Amino acid sequence: MLRVAMLGAGRVAQVHAQSVSENPDAELVWVCDPIEAAATSLAAKHGARWSLDAEDALADPSVDAVIVGTPTNTHVDMLLRSVAAGKKVLLEKPIDLDLARIDAAWASIQARAPFVMLGFNRRFDPSFREVRERVGRGEIGIVRALRITSRDPQPPPAAYLGVSGGMFKDMTIHDFDMARFQAGDIVEVSAVASDNGLDMFRQAGDHAQAIVTMRAASGALVTIVNSRSCAYGYDQRLEAFGDAGSLEAGNWTATTVRAASATQTEAAGPILNFFLERYTPAFRNEFAEFVAAIREDRAPAVGFADGRAALALAEAANESVSTGRVVKLG
Numbered sequence: 001m002l003r004v005a006m007l008g009a010g011r012v013a014q015v016h017a018q019s020v021s022e023n024p025d026a027e028l029v030w031v032c033d034p035i036e037a038a039a040t041s042l043a044a045k046h047g048a049r050w051s052l053d054a055e056d057a058l059a060d061p062s063v064d065a066v067i068v069g070t071p072t073n074t075h076v077d078m079l080l081r082s083v084a085a086g087k088k089v090l091l092e093k094p095i096d097l098d099l100a101r102i103d104a105a106w107a108s109i110q111a112r113a114p115f116v117m118l119g120f121n122r123r124f125d126p127s128f129r130e131v132r133e134r135v136g137r138g139e140i141g142i143v144r145a146l147r148i149t150s151r152d153p154q155p156p157p158a159a160y161l162g163v164s165g166g167m168f169k170d171m172t173i174h175d176f177d178m179a180r181f182q183a184g185d186i187v188e189v190s191a192v193a194s195d196n197g198l199d200m201f202r203q204a205g206d207h208a209q210a211i212v213t214m215r216a217a218s219g220a221l222v223t224i225v226n227s228r229s230c231a232y233g234y235d236q237r238l239e240a241f242g243d244a245g246s247l248e249a250g251n252w253t254a255t256t257v258r259a260a261s262a263t264q265t266e267a268a269g270p271i272l273n274f275f276l277e278r279y280t281p282a283f284r285n286e287f288a289e290f291v292a293a294i295r296e297d298r299a300p301a302v303g304f305a306d307g308r309a310a311l312a313l314a315e316a317a318n319e320s321v322s323t324g325r326v327v328k329l330g
């Protein structure tokens with residue numbers, strides 16, 4: 001039985017805590033968050049102990065693993081302290097907002113050969129996985145293009161934008177990782193972005209929407225279409241297009257019922273809204289991989305290097321937006 005501590009008790013922590021509780025080989029033993037109400041309610045829900053200080057869980061020798069679901073600016077600190085305490089780590093994205101800090105963090109823990117899995121939950125989405133597996137079986141021949149659509153239902157609060165690191169590092173980071181997952185290494189990045197004339201984005205120096213085009217080392221071309229708001233909900237779609245066909249993963253609705261009438265056909269109910277609902281199975285599968293990799297004493301399916309690579313793509317996209325140039329990666 002893997003004994004797990006949850007660091008943070010906010011939005012993403014609640015999904016992780018649920019995944020731990022549902023896994024027969026794991027047990028949630030600590031929830032740590034400086035906001036007492038958050039720590040106590042999540043701990044009570046899952047029968048765990050709670051603390052305002054992550055150190056209490058890290059100092060507990062009976063804890064095998066931690067999930068870091070604290071704000072991004074605390075990730076490196078939490079990672080270093082968890083590894084120093086001998087814990088296995090599932091670390092939320094992004095590792096950090098700065099490549100140099102990421103490299104320094106790795107340099108300081110590398111000698112311990114730490115077990116660090118990155119929280120790129122979308123790799124464990126059943127539909128996106130199926131696309132990758134079927135591409136791998138050669139079903140659509142040589143992949144020429146990958147199209148990723150990723151639109152949030154509504155923007156985060158203005159205060160969040162200021163500390164998020166910007167759209168590419170906070171939001172598109174998932175799509176950069178998905179691009180690598182589906183199409184392999186990326187060698188060229190180009191991006192355009194707009195604040196849609198909205199003050200909240202302009203003041204934060206951030207974007208309301210963006211389109212990123214990339215070239216993979218394989219030759220495949222990748223398009224990522226992002227928006228911080230979307231009138232019809234959380235739009236999460238993907239298509240791989242190859243010489244012999246295409247594989248498309250569409251949006252999820254609660255049921256498969258489709259309506260037809262004099263004014264519309266194929267009308268479905270609303271698409272599952274936001275990550276808690278849409279990616280629940282992905283989070284569950286992600287945690288199952290964490291447990292399996294530890295049990296089998298092997299590297300996790302997605303690791304620290306993947307987190308670094310996704311951030312490097314985010315930095316390249318930022319550079320492309322500000323220079324108007326295509327950015328080539330080594």
Ligand SMILES: NC(=O)c1ccc[n+]([C@@H]2O[C@H](COP(=O)([O-])OP(=O)(O)OC[C@H]3O[C@@H](n4cnc5c(N)ncnc54)[C@H](O)[C@@H]3O)[C@@H](O)[C@H]2O)c1
Pocket residue numbers: 007008009010011012013032033034035038053054069070071072074092093094119120121170275
């Ligand atoms: N994989 C995903 O789909 C996904 C989704 C949402 C958020 N995230 C990532 O998860 C992280 C958290 O995001 P969120 O939306 O859950 O934020 P949140 O603000 O809802 O929750 C963060 C929690 O961490 C707590 N916290 C702050 N400092 C702490 C500390 N030192 N020790 C313990 N707890 C501390 C806060 O009090 C808060 O309750 C971010 O890095 C974000 O990028 C990932």
